[in-house]
Amino acid sequence: MIFRNSLSITTNKFTLIYKVLLYIIIISLIFSAIAVAFLLPTLKMLFSEISDIHIIKNIGEYLNKLVNGEAGNADWADVRMLLDKIGDIIAENTNRLILAGVFGVILYFIFMFLTSVCYYSVSDIVNSFMNSASSYPFMSNFVHNFKKSARFALLFTLINIPIHIILALIIVGITVLCSYANYLFAAVMCLLISLIAAAFSHVLFSAWIPAMVVGNEGIVQALKTNFKKKRSFLYMFGVFFAYRLFMFVIMILVSLLTLGIGGIFLMSASVIIVKTMDLVMYYHDNGLKYYKDRNTVINPTHRFAESVYDAAIQKDIDEDNKRNNNE
Secondary structure (H helix, E strand, C coil), X not given: CHHHHHHHHHHHCHHXXXXXXXXXXXXXXXXXXXXXXXXXXXXXXXXXXXXXXXHHHHXXXXXXXXXXXXXXXXXXXXXXXXXHHHHHHHHHCXXXXXXXXXXXXXXXXXXXXXXXXXXXXXXXXXXXXXXXXXXXXXXXXXHHCHHHHHHHHHHHHHHHHHHHHHHHHHHHHHHHHHHCCCHHHHHHHHXXXXXXXXXXXXXHCCCHHHXXXXXXXXXXXXXXXXXXXXXXXHHHHHHHHHHHHHHHHHHHHXXXXXXXXXXXXXXXXXXXXXXXXHHHXXXXXXXXXXXXXXXXXXXXXXXXXXXXXXXXXXXXXXXXXXXXXXX
């Protein structure tokens, strides 16, 4: 129900996908310009040295032999020698690579901050629809709430960067260990653990923005409320892991069929779907009614068919309640 209702709400706010897509393209261009200025000299030098040993050509030839069943011990020995040469190049440029790593963390901070600045506005627009079937322009909402969005994004990024670094180290460590057994197995494990890590890190703070836009709480107070979720952590983790896995498969297929263009569009749609899922869970956990579409209201305090109301009937009920309260 969570995903189905979230998808229904997202389709009703379909034009928001294009606006978020434009935002992602703009910040990606800004990020790319900064990344090139920071990392290009080091990467250019490193790739220049690696290209001298023809790594792509040699590994390509080995993989071709491996697929055709022609690879032998001598071929594997050549690959190991090639990897040793790469290790020597890395060892000779350790200081530059450490500096590049530091720049990489700084760039990741900038990218995460710029990306998360739009989260509040997206959630606020979706919440307006869920609360009263209202529609507000993205840009005006973004400008109006920019200070709050930027403060949230800064704190969100500062908290998440250490978590992401720890998760990345765990992923790399497990992948390296698995590579001793089999490279294909290592690649599968890397993908699986990455999806688990993505779902885990999201669930940790999934109620933060909903507490701000629905509960009208401050940034710090909403963070405290976030850790008092009523819903089971394992249930939420399962939902978001299944969603991440499903979206990964769809993005790969669509990207292959559209030469990557559809994948970029789905990235934008995914931002809205995920934020909508956070809001739907928050509404359900707090027993709040919401619009699934312009003609349907969901009451999560009821079960099954009784939870779905016609929007026109619901408006009449709300007006009657207001009149009774006034009397």
